[in-house]
Amino acid sequence: MAPRKAPDAGRRSDRSRRAIYDAALALVGENGYRRTTIEGIAARAGVGKQTIYRWWPSKAAVLMEAFLDMAARAAGQTAPEGDEDADSRNGGEYGIPDTGDLAADLKLVLRATVDELNDPLMEAPTRALTAEGIVDAALGAEFVEKLLDPQLALYVTRLRAAQEAGHLRADADPRTALELLIAPLTHRWLLRTLPLTHAYADTIVDYALGGLAPRP
Template structure:
């Protein structure tokens, strides 16, 4: 090699792996939205991502695992984008627990109507019923951190005298999220801001001090 030649650098395998992983995430999310979970296959994801299917099997044992990781990544991206918002994250604490819960549940309705989130989250919820390991991971990695925000807000409401001190916040939060989840899974498209506002009014009537 002459002194004027620029030495070749070895390919960055880490960067290449990251690009492939990102392409697989995008392909899995896109296919689930376009053709539905049952018709999404490892072969289809590989073709869409421009990788060999053995690349996918080297990293994930099934399409459900691919989708879960892709959806976790999507949720993390959304959280990072939200962290740049000057508004505080989580459930606000304005002193009005009804208004705060209505605001976060309205935002949840909007997210569940967003096709980017709706199709993969519905697929994972359904698959988690028959795949217990996936179901546990779906709950622990995606749902539980969000449920903790309700627990913290209800505890704050207890301290303010807006919720009875004998109420268990972990059980009480189900009055808000369980009916919404059930209606969303069983009656797609029928959830609304008016519906979640009513949930909050009914639930807080039962939780309020007597």
């Protein structure tokens, strides 16, 4: 008789971790941040509460890691090994594309942002964590540090490259300039005043770049 193969503990842990991520995101979307509990996450994931506490110190830590994992998967994971530059040219986690056409590159990225914000799987947990981050300063700071700042840094890099190429006013502050692109999308999404569409994203880019174009 062939010997029985020992269970793969690493694979089992990965499955459990993924189940916990999915459960945390689902519950915070359904019930909100404050009504989501470690006990509820454990029950939904089919794991013991002690398993969660072994890996994370708090509910906030579970949700933050789950959200960051979801954002990473939505961004397309990573570039092919040894070709980070290709991912930068095509968009994704490593950077905003730089085709030489700033407007086209920004429209591509903002359209992808619109799709993410409109995705039901991302919208509910994003809204819940955004709202909780307003009243919970520590959670809000972690949300900004771990998720928002790395994404905004990609815009700064692309806008600085545009300045160096003469496609953007030399006196423009890239950090302020990116807010002209991001803030309108966020405002419309948060308030749900009007539909969030690709056409709106394109218009934002056109309006923003009209004010940022080099002046004689």
